[in-house]
Amino acid sequence: MDDQGRAFLEAAMPHLDVVYRVARHTTRDHHHAEDLVQETYLRAFAAFGTHRGPSTKAWLVTICLNLARSQGRRRARRVVETGMPEPYEPEAPGVSVAEEALANIDRAAVSRALAQLPDEQRQAIVLMDLAGHSASEVAEMLGCPRNTVLSRAFRGRQRLASLLVEEDMKP
Amino acid sequence: MTCPEERVIAFLAGELDPEEERRFDQHLLGCEECWRAVKADRAARLALEQMRQPAPAGLEGRVALAIALASQEASNSPVARAGTGAPSLLRWATARPHRPRLVAAASLVVVMAAGAAGWLVADRPAADPPQLAAVVAMMAPGSAPTSALRAGEHFVIAGQALMVRAYQLEGTEELVATSAHPFPVPSSSRMLPGSSSQAWMATKGRLSMYGVNRRGGGQSMFLVAAMPMAEMPQMAARLDLI
Numbered sequence: 001m002d003d004q005g006r007a008f009l010e011a012a013m014p015h016l017d018v019v020y021r022v023a024r025h026t027t028r029d030h031h032h033a034e035d036l037v038q039e040t041y042l043r044a045f046a047a048f049g050t051h052r053g054p055s056t057k058a059w060l061v062t063i064c065l066n067l068a069r070s071q072g073r074r075r076a077r078r079v080v081e082t083g084m085p086e087p088y089e090p091e092a093p094g095v096s097v098a099e100e101a102l103a104n105i106d107r108a109a110v111s112r113a114l115a116q117l118p119d120e121q122r123q124a125i126v127l128m129d130l131a132g133h134s135a136s137e138v139a140e141m142l143g144c145p146r147n148t149v150l151s152r153a154f155r156g157r158q159r160l161a162s163l164l165v166e167e168d169m170k171p
Numbered sequence: 172m173t174c175p176e177e178r179v180i181a182f183l184a185g186e187l188d189p190e191e192e193r194r195f196d197q198h199l200l201g202c203e204e205c206w207r208a209v210k211a212d213r214a215a216r217l218a219l220e221q222m223r224q225p226a227p228a229g230l231e232g233r234v235a236l237a238i239a240l241a242s243q244e245a246s247n248s249p250v251a252r253a254g255t256g257a258p259s260l261l262r263w264a265t266a267r268p269h270r271p272r273l274v275a276a277a278s279l280v281v282v283m284a285a286g287a288a289g290w291l292v293a294d295r296p297a298a299d300p301p302q303l304a305a306v307v308a309m310m311a312p313g314s315a316p317t318s319a320l321r322a323g324e325h326f327v328i329a330g331q332a333l334m335v336r337a338y339q340l341e342g343t344e345e346l347v348a349t350s351a352h353p354f355p356v357p358s359s360s361r362m363l364p365g366s367s368s369q370a371w372m373a374t375k376g377r378l379s380m381y382g383v384n385r386r387g388g389g390q391s392m393f394l395v396a397a398m399p400m401a402e403m404p405q406m407a408a409r410l411d412l413i
Contacts, residue, residue: 130222
């Protein structure tokens, strides 16, 4: 491998976990997520010479999102950016959130609940809470106002908590 | 919500000034709706923390191999000739011991890189396409179906989507890769005459390779097997893939 390849791996591989998390919750299953990660890294490698941004992580995640969106993968979930405010339905009153119970809830249950969220809410949560980006970074990646990102993440978490409580109350 | 959502969001983001925050704290004592929203947000964040899991063990090796092959194609110099291919991959993969899964990934990379390098050691005038190198690497001794590169799955290598399948015909194992796009043709291959397709054959040690690229669309095919090269077209026809 040449110097360019080694330099790329040194810069990009520390972010593999984050890129995989984003890919995993943008596609239907882990096989497609792994394909998407590999393609992301190959695209990034091809453009590595022109990468001048301050954050390699944000750059990789943006490539991953663009690939997932533009390729129209047959089995991928659609990643939709409408820029329109989403209708907000308050959660049913009377459902109280048991923080301790939700903190220990099964990872698979969280994954299922996450998959039930509207695309734009799940995307905001994945980019902020799983990938560790700030609201400003996510706003730049998605090309939408920062307040929209915060609102989507907030509404998504409200819905997620409600879904997890429902899951936890199942017999 | 009855109360302005923006205030709750700003409170949760820690963006209220001290006076506003003090007032919102007071508000929370009397507003059940806002208190429930704050608790739900925190609970969801707690639950999401456990979703920060690492990538699967084999993925690092798979991505590293793909980049190594793409890098080799870009520089157009055979890995073996440069003399840095497998060792540099190994060095890279093992240089970060704080990632335990690299033990498995590193051994995978060694096997994969050894397979690819072995192929390139043969007398070939130029680097071969990474798509073909990856499929051939799967046929190399000890590297056949692994957790990171298994037959029967879809791969994207150097930007080309491949489906790779393993077949057993008359006691011979072969790997067949199909793609909606034509495969790149190795520089040292022998072209075969054909009116509706571009076909070529090549050898690497005990392995024979045969490729058929459909003109004007349709599935293209690349076949690797440990069998006489002359039998490859007949074998490919029996697979009934294209």
